[in-house]
Amino acid sequence: MTQPSNRVFSGVQPTGNLHLGNYLGAIRKFVALQNSHECIYCVVDLHAVTVWQDPAELGKNIREVTAAFLASGIDPRKHIVFNQSQIAQHAELAWVFNCVARMGWLNRMTQFKEKAGKDKENASVGLFSYPTLMAADILLYRATHVPVGDDQKQHLELTRDIAAKFNNDFSKQITAQGHGESYFPQTEPIIEGPATRIMSLRDGAKKMSKSDPSDLSRITLTDDADTIAKKIRKAKTDPAPLPETLEELKARPEADNLVGIYAALAETGKAEILSEFAGKEFSAFKPALAELAVEKLAPISAEMTRWMDDPTSVDAVLRDGADRARAIAEETMKEVKAIIGFLS
Numbered sequence: 374m375t376q377p378s379n380r381v382f383s384g385v386q387p388t389g390n391l392h393l394g395n396y397l398g399a400i401r402k403f404v405a406l407q408n409s410h411e412c413i414y415c416v417v418d419l420h421a422v423t424v425w426q427d428p429a430e431l432g433k434n435i436r437e438v439t440a441a442f443l444a445s446g447i448d449p450r451k452h453i454v455f456n457q458s459q460i461a462q463h464a465e466l467a468w469v470f471n472c473v474a475r476m477g478w479l480n481r482m483t484q485f486k487e488k489a490g491k492d493k494e495n496a497s498v499g500l501f502s503y504p505t506l507m508a509a510d511i512l513l514y515r516a517t518h519v520p521v522g523d524d525q526k527q528h529l530e531l532t533r534d535i536a537a538k539f540n541n542d543f544s545k546q547i548t549a550q551g552h553g554e555s556y557f558p559q560t561e562p563i564i565e566g567p568a569t570r571i572m573s574l575r576d577g578a579k580k581m582s583k584s585d586p587s588d589l590s591r592i593t594l595t596d597d598a599d600t601i602a603k604k605i606r607k608a609k610t611d612p613a614p615l616p617e618t619l620e621e622l623k624a625r626p627e628a629d630n631l632v633g634i635y636a637a638l639a640e641t642g643k644a645e646i647l648s649e650f651a652g653k654e655f656s657a658f659k660p661a662l663a664e665l666a667v668e669k670l671a672p673i674s675a676e677m678t679r680w681m682d683d684p685t686s687v688d689a690v691l692r693d694g695a696d697r698a699r700a701i702a703e704e705t706m707k708e709v710k711a712i713i714g715f716l717s
């Protein structure tokens with residue numbers, strides 16, 4: 374298989390509570406890349422089970438992420454939408470990468486430290502090796518670009534390190550088998566715009582997250598208009614009016630976050646939002662933000678519900694996507710096995 378020149382891969386975990394950070398930091402970018410790239414979007418259910426998932430809920434959550442992709446405007450006929458566990462090669466390549474990556478590299482992963490918390494001894498082995506599976510997701514399709522939020526940056530650096538070490542360890546075989554100088558590409562992250570790190574509505578120092586115990590900390594993609602307005606009204610702020618400059622905004626994390634959300638929803642920059650709202654109180658800003666959020670999210674939420682009410686169609690999309698993903702995955706894995714020296 375020749376190396377594609379503009380292939381996008383990204384994934385979202387089906388762990389429930391899909392939120393505004395997932396949408397603005399990732400899913401909306403997935404949609405935008407469809408015109409210029411060949412895109413593969415994956416519901417990463419193997420990643421989800423690195424922490425406990427209720428089997429009775431997992432299927433619903435897989436369909437929910439798929440519904441969010443489709444409702445946001447991802448075209449599953451032109452591009453590929455599938456769930457990871459349907460393609461055995463993800464786990465197979467992850468094993469190879471477990472043998473390429475070094476313990477020291479994984480020990481430096483900050484997300485493992487955050488997720489494992491104090492009780493590291495009790496974390497699953499899967500949670501520790503999570504980033505090698507992520508590298509496998511991306512490199513199985515030899516993707517050149519990966520749109521993600523800022524929290525995935527370190528995992529993408531590791532993906533590049535794994536690709537480089539594999540290319541280096543097996544350079545002789547890679548050349549001899551006609552793949553040129555390197556087999557895996559140096560994948561470029563796409564982390565840009567005002568929404569790469571949306572923060573909790575309750576605490577400007579904490580990331581908006583699916584697992585925050587406070588429901589008020591996040592706007593989910595299934596919240597109705599009243600709930601969105603309530604959460605924005607209750608969002609933590611400081612007493613000062615909105616500032617004139619980005620410099621002043623930076624020192625006020627909660628205000629910065631709300632302006633960032635506004636800018637992202639309006640598809641503009643924070644400076645433009647400040648030029649409209651500088652000197653105004655939050656009592657004026659928050660209703661405007663709520664109105665914009667409802668305007669942008671309500672159609673997605675409605676379309677998501679429509680898909681969720683039709684699980685047969687969602688499953689058909691995933692099956693069709695998996696068939697096309699598998700064709701690529703099988704070819705890569707065949708080549709990887711030959712490079713390593715396994716007998717076929």
Ligand code: TYM
Pocket residue numbers: 382383384385386387394395396397398399400417420506507510511519520521522523524525568569570571572580581582
């Ligand atoms: P996950 O499921 O935690 O999040 C999905 C996407 O949403 C982004 N994101 C955010 N962006 C802005 N602000 C936030 N508060 C916020 N919270 C989450 C994430 O950066 C991500 O882009 N490891 C990945 C899933 C994954 C993956 C991959 C991604 C597995 N394999 C291969 C890309 C390529 C994750 O846990 O995402």
